[in-house]
Amino acid sequence: MKYMDINQVQKKMNTRIIKNNILKYIFFIATTFGLIVLAVLLLRVITQGIGFIDINFLTSKLSTDANRAGIMGAILGTCGLWLLSFQ
Amino acid sequence: MTSNSEARKSTVSVREMIEKKKATKILSKFKEKLVPMTLFLFAMVSILTTFGIIYTLFSETVEFFKRVPITDFFTGTVLRPLSQNPEFGVLPLINGTLISSIIAMLVAGPIGLMAAVYLSEYASDRVRRVLKPLLEILAGIPTVVYGFFAFTFVTPIIRSVWPDVDATNILSPGIVMGIMIIPMVASLSEDAMSSVPKSMREGAFALGATPLESTFKVVIPAALSGIIASFILGISRAIGETMIVTIASGSSKNFTFDVTESMQTMTAYIVEVAGGDAPAGSTIYFSLYAVAMTLFVFTLLMNLLARYVSRKFREEY
Amino acid sequence: MSLTMIKKPETSNRTIPNTSKNIVFDTDDLNLWYGDTHALKNINLSINEKEVTAIIGPSGCGKSTFIKTLNRMVEMVPSVRTSGDIKYNEKSILEKSFRVEELRTRVGMVFQKPNPFPKSIYENVAYGPKIHGIRNKKVLDEIVEKSLRDAFIWDEVKDRLKENAYGLSGGQQQRLCIARTLAIEPDVLLMDEPTSALDPISTLKVEELVQKLKEDYSIVIVTHNMQQAARISDQTAFFLNGEVVEFDETEKLFSNPSDQRTEDYITGRFG
Ligand SMILES: Nc1ncnc2c1ncn2[C@@H]1O[C@H](COP(=O)(O)OP(=O)(O)OP(=O)(O)O)[C@@H](O)[C@H]1O
Ligand SMILES: [Mg+2]
Numbered sequence: 001m002k003y004m005d006i007n008q009v010q011k012k013m014n015t016r017i018i019k020n021n022i023l024k025y026i027f028f029i030a031t032t033f034g035l036i037v038l039a040v041l042l043l044r045v046i047t048q049g050i051g052f053i054d055i056n057f058l059t060s061k062l063s064t065d066a067n068r069a070g071i072m073g074a075i076l077g078t079c080g081l082w083l084l085s086f087q
Numbered sequence: 088m089t090s091n092s093e094a095r096k097s098t099v100s101v102r103e104m105i106e107k108k109k110a111t112k113i114l115s116k117f118k119e120k121l122v123p124m125t126l127f128l129f130a131m132v133s134i135l136t137t138f139g140i141i142y143t144l145f146s147e148t149v150e151f152f153k154r155v156p157i158t159d160f161f162t163g164t165v166l167r168p169l170s171q172n173p174e175f176g177v178l179p180l181i182n183g184t185l186i187s188s189i190i191a192m193l194v195a196g197p198i199g200l201m202a203a204v205y206l207s208e209y210a211s212d213r214v215r216r217v218l219k220p221l222l223e224i225l226a227g228i229p230t231v232v233y234g235f236f237a238f239t240f241v242t243p244i245i246r247s248v249w250p251d252v253d254a255t256n257i258l259s260p261g262i263v264m265g266i267m268i269i270p271m272v273a274s275l276s277e278d279a280m281s282s283v284p285k286s287m288r289e290g291a292f293a294l295g296a297t298p299l300e301s302t303f304k305v306v307i308p309a310a311l312s313g314i315i316a317s318f319i320l321g322i323s324r325a326i327g328e329t330m331i332v333t334i335a336s337g338s339s340k341n342f343t344f345d346v347t348e349s350m351q352t353m354t355a356y357i358v359e360v361a362g363g364d365a366p367a368g369s370t371i372y373f374s375l376y377a378v379a380m381t382l383f384v385f386t387l388l389m390n391l392l393a394r395y396v397s398r399k400f401r402e403e404y
Numbered sequence: 405m406s407l408t409m410i411k412k413p414e415t416s417n418r419t420i421p422n423t424s425k426n427i428v429f430d431t432d433d434l435n436l437w438y439g440d441t442h443a444l445k446n447i448n449l450s451i452n453e454k455e456v457t458a459i460i461g462p463s464g465c466g467k468s469t470f471i472k473t474l475n476r477m478v479e480m481v482p483s484v485r486t487s488g489d490i491k492y493n494e495k496s497i498l499e500k501s502f503r504v505e506e507l508r509t510r511v512g513m514v515f516q517k518p519n520p521f522p523k524s525i526y527e528n529v530a531y532g533p534k535i536h537g538i539r540n541k542k543v544l545d546e547i548v549e550k551s552l553r554d555a556f557i558w559d560e561v562k563d564r565l566k567e568n569a570y571g572l573s574g575g576q577q578q579r580l581c582i583a584r585t586l587a588i589e590p591d592v593l594l595m596d597e598p599t600s601a602l603d604p605i606s607t608l609k610v611e612e613l614v615q616k617l618k619e620d621y622s623i624v625i626v627t628h629n630m631q632q633a634a635r636i637s638d639q640t641a642f643f644l645n646g647e648v649v650e651f652d653e654t655e656k657l658f659s660n661p662s663d664q665r666t667e668d669y670i671t672g673r674f675g
Contacts, residue, residue, distance in 0.1 A: 003547050004536060004589045012537035013295075013505055020297040024209055030201035031210075034222050034269045041228065041236055211482060285480075286519035290581070293477065294532040294588055295509035304531065309522050 144383060147376035154370050160377060166340040166351075168360070168371045175374050177381060179342040183350035184385070187261040187332055188325035190346065194265025195321050199272025200314065206273065207280040208302045219274065226270040234334030237263035242335060255337030255349040263335070264328050268321045275320065279313020280306050312400035319393035323386050329354035353382045425452040428592060428622045429474055433488040436469060438481060443469045445646045447488070451592075451639075456614060456623045458633035458654065461643030462669070467626040468516070470643065471594045474624065475511040476504045492592075509536065512590035516597040516626075518577035520569035520584070525552075525561050528569050528580055532588035547587050555583035556613050575606025582613065593617065595625040599632065611636050630670055634658050642666045 152160070155175045163176020202222065206215050242259040246252050252259075283306050291301035307314065329352075337349040338359050351359070356378055365372045429451040436444035443466045451457050459467045472478045473490065476497065490497050497507055509532075520528050529548045538544060548565070552558040557579040561572070569580055578598060585593065595614070599607040614623060614636050627633050633640050634654060641651040642663075650657060650666045661667045 002589060003538070003543060003550075004533065009509060009536050010506070013503065013509075016297050016300070016535070017503065017505060020299040023299055024205075027201045027205035027209060030198045031205045031218060031222070031273075033198055034202065034225050034266065034273075035218070037266050038221070038225050038228075040240070041232070044236070044240060045232065284519075286515065286517065287521060289477065289480070289515065290519045290521060290584075291531070292480070292504075293475065293508055293513040293515075294535070294584065295505045295507075296531075296535050297505055300535045304535070305521050 141383075144376055144380045147373055148380040151370070151373035151377040154373065155377075164342040166342075166356075168374060173370065175370070175377075176342075177353075177378060179340045180351060180353045180356050180378060181381070182342055182344070183257060183332075183336070183340075184326055184352040184354075184382075186344070186346065186350065187257050187264060187328075187336070187352055188322055190258060190261025191264035191268055191325040191328075192318065192322055194262050195268035195272050195325075196318055198265075199269045199317070199321070200276055202269065202273040203276035203280060203314075204302055204307075207277045208298055208306065219277070222270045222273060224270075225267065226274075228267070230267070230328065230330040231334070233263050233267055234260070234331045237331055237335035249347070252347040253349055255335065255339070256347050257332070257336050257350040258346040260331045260335035261346070264325050264331050267328075267331070268324055271324060272317050272321045275317030276310070276314045279310040279317065282313070283309045312397040315400060316393045316397040319389055319396065323389040323393075326382070326385055326389065327354060328352075329358055333358050353378050353385075357382075425455065427451065428453045428493060429624075430491040431488065432491070434473065434490060435487045436466075436473060436478065437483075437485045438469075439483040443646050444473070447648055449641055449648060449651055451622060451624060453622045454618060454620070455638040456618055456625060456636055458637035458640045459624065459626045459643060460628070460630060460633050460640060460669075463628075465643040466646040467643055468596050469646075471513075471596055471624055471626055474592070474594055475508050475513055477508075477513065479504070509588050510590055511592040511594060512585035512588060513594040514578070514582050514585055514596065514598050516600055518574060518581050518601065520572075520577050520580050522568065522570060524566050525569050525572070525580060526565040529584050529587045532584060536588060551583040551587040552580075554586050554617070555579045556609055557583060573606075575602045575609070578602060578606065578610065579613070582610070586617075590621065592622045592624065595623065597626050597628060600628065607632075630658070642669060644669075 160175055160177050162178070163174060164178045165174045165176045166179045167174045206219055210218065237259045238255075241263055242252070242254065242256065245256075245259055246254075280302075287305050287309060288301050291305045296304070332352045333355040336351065336355065338351055338355065339349040340351050340356075341348050343350070357375055360371060360375045365375070427450045429449070431447050431449050434444055434447040435442070447470065459470060461467055469478060473486065474492075478484045478486075486498055488498075492507065492511070495502065521531060523531070526548055529551050530544050533544060533547050538547070549558065549562075552561060557576060560576060561580070564571075569577065572580060578601070582593075582598070599610050602610065611632065614625065617623060625633075625637065637654045639651070640654045640657045642649045642657065642661075642665075644665060650661060650663045652662070657666065658670060661670065
């Protein structure tokens with residue numbers, strides 16, 4: 001006795017394969033979602049931050065005067081912590 | 088006769104060799120003991136540190152509960168540490184922590200799992216080798232950057248489609264936290280799924296299954312323990328996250344379930360109090376330890392849960 | 405080894421093949437490459453319906469590759485390229501427009517190493533019918549029982565259908581995998597050394613099973629065991645280095661091979 005009806009199986013197969021193909025794209029979009037956010041984030045950081053970075057900014061110390069302020073102290077501090085955690 | 092004496096001679100020389108060897112052995116034995124000893128000491132350093140942390144947490148928490156009744160702390164819905172008659176209910180913080188973690192997992196869970204499915208079941212080797220490390224960069228971005236991203240980019244977008252949302256709210260940092268956790272869930276789930284033997288998939292394909300059916304009815308059930316563990320680790324990460332919420336959710340200690348409002352999480356409270364000038368010995372100073380202790384218990388429970396789950400759901404094949 | 409020992413007992417009354425039997429698979433100059441490895445070279449074979457076709461040959465000669473091509477399982481290896489044609493019931497299956505899912509529901513496969521799913525015995529057998537759309541619990545129960553009976557394993561597992569399949573012995577697992585394949589009611593059964601991991605008793609059971617299944621299915625079986633090929637098959641193909649050296653009725657091939665290399669191989673004088 002046959003339990004599996006060939007026509008039934010054939011009909012079902014169409015929807016199964018379509019479902020697979022659609023979800024494949026959704027999975028791909030989910031994977032790229034993270035990458036899109038990454039791209040937006042980097043783009044924003046770079047476009048909005050690049051104008052303020054020059055050699056003075058990198059090498060001068062903190063200051064209350066925004067024009068003279070720099071991040072040398074912060075860089076040194078980060079490096080120090082970094083070295084410490086490597087021991 | 089001759090053979091006998093020869094035999095004796097040889098036994099003597101063997102004995103001598105053994106004696107000689109013993110002399111050198113003492114030194115090498117010492118060396119062999121020294122290495123594990125040093126390693127043990129190194130291990131002890133981290134264990135002792137942990138115990139030190141727990142001890143401090145515990146003793147200061149006890150001190151706090153001498154001043155504020157433990158029931159008030161765990162059932163209070165009002166947190167007003169700086170007011171004239173301060174109240175120390177931890178529920179707003181627990182609420183904020185849970186809500187932000189839930190939002191984060193609503194983002195990271197489905198997206199991370201879908202990415203894992205794509206990477207492990209659909210992508211070719213070449214595509215996977217490019218996409219996976221790229222995705223993992225997301226996990227390496229400093230959380231401060233995410234915090235500003237949430238505050239200056241995600242919040243305005245949300246507000247433009249949903250004007251009810253406050254400038255500082257829990258929704259936006261929750262979402263961004265989720266984005267941060269995606270690679271963790273994706274990568275750990277993908278590992279769990281790729282370690283399911285290829286023969287399982289072949290079995291499914293040989294019965295006429297589509298990749299989708301082999302994934303959801305064979306591979307995911309077989310990898311379930313690893314996938315759940317990745318989710319729980321993701322939740323722990325969300326619970327422990329500090330900067331994003333501090334920056335994007337402000338510091339109102341609302342006890343509410345409305346995600347458009349500002350809330351504070353346990354970690355953000357600790358940052359606020361520790362960063363402010365709470366005089367050592369004041370109640371507010373001790374409250375910091377009580378909250379930290381609560382947080383510690385939370386993450387500990389999560390980790391235990393992850394271990395339990397990954398044992399319990401291990402499918403044998 | 406005496407050749408009379410491995411002679412099949414009652415095939416003398418059979419007529420010449422290919423004229424009376426329908427052909428289910430027909431390969432036409434089939435070539436296959438794994439990257440630069442030329443694994444199958446100009447294969448021309450026709451496989452008869454409701455017969456057992458045995459594939460023999462030394463290790464690495466392309467036996468597994470050949471039967472995995474018949475249900476396009478080779479495509480799971482990304483570097484695979486093919487040329488030539490395979491006709492299944494007169495239709496070319498190597499064309500991309502022929503859906504593999506459809507092919508594989510008609511052409512079932514049992515693997516060399518038993519590979520049940522890490523699920524209950526019941527779920528293992530019900531998996532195939534379920535994905536093909538059978539939801540009715542009663543029908544599923546019936547299919548599971550029938551398939552397990554057909555695979556001669558029902559009596560051993562009927563009281564433990566809810567237990568994990570990995571609690572079964574290797575031989576039982578292999579018969580469970582056969583039951584799992586029977587559950588989707590294919591036309592053709594491909595078996596890649598199904599008894600290589602089994603003890604003599606389980607082997608015998610699987611062999612009996614193959615003899616029985618022949619009534620309803622066309623079977624292609626890869627084996628390293630020449631007595632087995634002689635015992636259970638109607639046709640035998642001898643593969644060597646990716647080529648078919650000889651393809652003939654089993655009795656003829658084993659008693660009176662026409663190629664020297666075949667004779668060397670079956671008498672154990674090979675390389
Ligand atoms: N995935 C693969 N990638 C590259 N080459 C392969 C792959 N699978 C098989 N081959 C090569 O194709 C040839 C045939 O392999 P196949 O597995 O078909 O042999 P076989 O006859 O089944 O051997 P055995 O009796 O050992 O199972 C071998 O030279 C093998 O090295
Ligand atoms: Mg093989």
